[in-house]
Each structure stands twice: as structure tokens, then as C-alpha cells.
Amino acid sequence: MDYFLQGPAWAGFQRALGRTVHEQAGPGWSFLAVEESNPAGKLLYAPYGPVAGTLPAFDAALAALTELARRCGAVFVRIEPVAAGFGAADADAVLRSRGLRPAPANQQPELSWIVDLDRDFKDVLAGMKPVNRNLYRNIHKKGVTFRSSQDPAEVAVLLEFLHLTAARNGFKPQSDEYLRQVARSLMPAGAATLFIAELEGTPIAAALAYDSADTRTYAHAALDDTHRKLSAGIPLLVTLMADAKEKGLQHVDLWGVAPADQPDHKWAGFTAFKKSFGGRGIAYPGTWDLPVRKLRYGGYQLARKGAQAAAKLFKALRSRLPR
Structure with missing residues (x-):
């Protein structure tokens, strides 16, 4: 499958929004990465990318992204390797061994529903x-x-x-x-x-x-x-x-669906709608971060977890107040 979010039309749209977009390619790999910012600072985000045909090609793409991040001052690279020479089942081991870690939340759906037209x-x-x-x-x-x-x-x-x-x-x-x-x-x-x-x-x-x-x-x-x-x-x-x-x-991608074992998921209703058109499910590795400025990224993660813990504690204390 050819992923729209890694294509030239999406690059043009992002530039029309005033964003800085980087496009690079090498033997067996390519990526479109957009400069974004969050509390950690600048990041490079490759939606449903990088694209690679083999694991060595993926490593080359990751090296290029890392070098690009250093040049433009990004704290980390955020990727979603949906077509990178390995499957979703192997993603955890492959990505962690290369220094990546799961992002706080998936940017794009981790599960999608495809209707094949071939x-x-x-x-x-x-x-x-x-x-x-x-x-x-x-x-x-x-x-x-x-x-x-x-x-x-x-x-x-x-x-x-x-x-x-x-x-x-x-x-x-x-x-x-x-x-x-x-x-x-x-x-x-x-x-x-x-x-x-x-x-x-x-x-x-x-x-x-x-x-x-x-x-x-x-x-x-x-x-x-x-x-x-x-x-x-x-x-x-x-x-x-x-x-x-x-x-x-060749395909129609109906986009995100809920996991089959979560009938109460917030997407359950339109998941049933999408599945009524036939087709097949596809699982993606999800969103992963590669720290480039590791101390800065580590501080961001600690601050984020601290804020989450404080919010959870506040919610628990509030629930105990007399009404």
C-alpha cells in the first residue's frame, strides 16, 4: 500500500499550512517529516513513515532522520513505521533495540480497516x-x-x-x-x-x-x-x-477501528459500520519516539509523568469530597 501521509500532495498541504517539511530518499527508503513542537521543544514527525523495503533500509532512513534532527535542532524524532521491512508483531523488539520508545499516545490509528479492490x-x-x-x-x-x-x-x-x-x-x-x-x-x-x-x-x-x-x-x-x-x-x-x-x-482505507476485544471502545460504533463493507484489518506498530537530545527528552518525559500523576491524585481527592 502507498500511504498518503508520506506522499507529495501531503507535503504540499503541510507547506500550505506554513509548516517546514523535509523529504529525503535513499536506496530502498524515503521519508516525509514535518517540523512540530511540544513542551520538549522541536520535533520531527514522520506520519506513517519512514517507508523502507528492508530492515537495513529502515536503519538508513533512521540514520538520515537522526542527522536531520541534529541539524535542525530537534529534541527527538517521532515515527510510525507502517511499511519498514518488519511487521507489527516484531516492532517492539526491533524498535526498542534501536533506542526508540513508545510515544505517549499514538498520533495515527494503530488499527485500520482495508477494503481491497483488486x-x-x-x-x-x-x-x-x-x-x-x-x-x-x-x-x-x-x-x-x-x-x-x-x-x-x-x-x-x-x-x-x-x-x-x-x-x-x-x-x-x-x-x-x-x-x-x-x-x-x-x-x-x-x-x-x-x-x-x-x-x-x-x-x-x-x-x-x-x-x-x-x-x-x-x-x-x-x-x-x-x-x-x-x-x-x-x-x-x-x-x-x-x-x-x-x-x-487497489485499496480503500477506512481508517481507524477499535480492537476486536474492546466492545466498549469509543470507536466501537463506527467500527461496526466500517466492517459491514467487508475487508480486512491491519495492525501498525504505533507511534514511537527516538530521542536525539536525550537529557532534554528525559526531562520532558519526567515532567509529563509528573503532571499525569498529579492530575490522577487530584481526581481521586476530588471524588472523596462531600457533595
């Missing part, structure tokens, strides 16, 4: 739940149609639905300006596409997808709750998949 689309449909297939084939009878757009102005349709969903479910979506910049940077370049479901010409659901060389990533989606009974989000996603197949892409 077959006839009728076979892709056959892997879905019957209700999904039936909605895709018959929802036009209820006056619902679907279209795609690469006009950045139309991202306003998605933003409206995201606001409604956030108010209803109590979550905080990406900022409007962030998604507007996504649209301005990626849609005209063909790297992002907005899919819209309409009821007799009025939008009722929207989804934004990112494309790499072989994979479409389902990134943002929301709908108008007024028409929830139509379940337009299901055939909208199937339409997104069918369009990816027509464009010659």
Missing part, C-alpha cells in the same frame, strides 16, 4: 452486508443521487454536516480553516475528492477522501440527521469505493 467490483459488493448492497442498488428509487466534486468551495457542504454531527454527538471536528486548506491544496490537484449524496438536488451527506498512488483513504464524513432514515452514508461510501475502482486504485 477484483471485480461485484465481488467487492458480495463481501458487504446485504443491507449495504441493497441500499447502493436501490436508494435511487427514493430520489437520492450521488456526485463527486473537486471544487474546493464545495467543502462547505461537508463542514455544515460536521457542525451538526459535532453538536449532536459532542465531539470536536477538525477546524473549518484546516479542512478548507485541505480542499484548496488537495482537491484541484486531484489528491482529494468530495462525494455528496443529494435528495432531489439537496445535499444530505458528504464524505472527503484522499488518494495516493494505489489507495483511497476515507477521511471525513457526516450527514444531515433530518434524513438519517435514508442511511445515505452507506451507499455514499460504496459510491466512493466504486469510483476508486474505476480510477484503478
Whole structure:
């Protein structure tokens, strides 16, 4: 799989946000790394990177990242080696032996759900739940149609639905300006596409997808709750998949899912939704840090753990106060 977050379109978007982006490549490896900052100071973050074909190539990429971090004054390098010559099962031993340690939290999902398109689309449909297939084939009878757009102005349709969903479910979506910049940077370049479901010409659901060389990533989606009974989000996603197949892409990445053994996980609801389209799970090594300025990084970790312990103690004491 080709990971969008390590591609040139994402680099261009990050630069449009005003961030400093570094791209390097060598025999069998490459990386895109963005300069960021946190309480420790400057860091280099390679989302779903570096990319390497073998373990020696990964080591070469890690050496290049370390040297780059020293040159630009970064305290540490943060990586997510999803395609680096070793699997998730071996990641802990491989990464710890090279001086890396798990980051405080995963930046990108550790588990994702993939629908493969390297077959006839009728076979892709056959892997879905019957209700999904039936909605895709018959929802036009209820006056619902679907279209795609690469006009950045139309991202306003998605933003409206995201606001409604956030108010209803109590979550905080990406900022409007962030998604507007996504649209301005990626849609005209063909790297992002907005899919819209309409009821007799009025939008009722929207989804934004990112494309790499072989994979479409389902990134943002929301709908108008007024028409929830139509379940337009299901055939909208199937339409997104069918369009990816027509464009010659090999996979649709439905993004993060909850672990199978955690039915009460906060992502359990939309995990069931994603799995209803067939496909397979994929596990990634997660987010790891490589300290470059080790004393500074160690101080950051101690301060972070101290703050967490203090917050936990405060919460425990507060729970004992009379009400």
C-alpha cells in the first residue's frame, strides 16, 4: 500500500499550512517529516513513515532522520513505521533495540480497516452486508443521487454536516480553516475528492477522501440527521469505493477501528459500520519516539509523568469530597 501521509500532495498541504517539511530518499527508503513542537521543544514527525523495503533500509532512513534532527535542532524524532521491512508483531523488539520508545499516545490509528479492490467490483459488493448492497442498488428509487466534486468551495457542504454531527454527538471536528486548506491544496490537484449524496438536488451527506498512488483513504464524513432514515452514508461510501475502482486504485482505507476485544471502545460504533463493507484489518506498530537530545527528552518525559500523576491524585481527592 502507498500511504498518503508520506506522499507529495501531503507535503504540499503541510507547506500550505506554513509548516517546514523535509523529504529525503535513499536506496530502498524515503521519508516525509514535518517540523512540530511540544513542551520538549522541536520535533520531527514522520506520519506513517519512514517507508523502507528492508530492515537495513529502515536503519538508513533512521540514520538520515537522526542527522536531520541534529541539524535542525530537534529534541527527538517521532515515527510510525507502517511499511519498514518488519511487521507489527516484531516492532517492539526491533524498535526498542534501536533506542526508540513508545510515544505517549499514538498520533495515527494503530488499527485500520482495508477494503481491497483488486477484483471485480461485484465481488467487492458480495463481501458487504446485504443491507449495504441493497441500499447502493436501490436508494435511487427514493430520489437520492450521488456526485463527486473537486471544487474546493464545495467543502462547505461537508463542514455544515460536521457542525451538526459535532453538536449532536459532542465531539470536536477538525477546524473549518484546516479542512478548507485541505480542499484548496488537495482537491484541484486531484489528491482529494468530495462525494455528496443529494435528495432531489439537496445535499444530505458528504464524505472527503484522499488518494495516493494505489489507495483511497476515507477521511471525513457526516450527514444531515433530518434524513438519517435514508442511511445515505452507506451507499455514499460504496459510491466512493466504486469510483476508486474505476480510477484503478487497489485499496480503500477506512481508517481507524477499535480492537476486536474492546466492545466498549469509543470507536466501537463506527467500527461496526466500517466492517459491514467487508475487508480486512491491519495492525501498525504505533507511534514511537527516538530521542536525539536525550537529557532534554528525559526531562520532558519526567515532567509529563509528573503532571499525569498529579492530575490522577487530584481526581481521586476530588471524588472523596462531600457533595
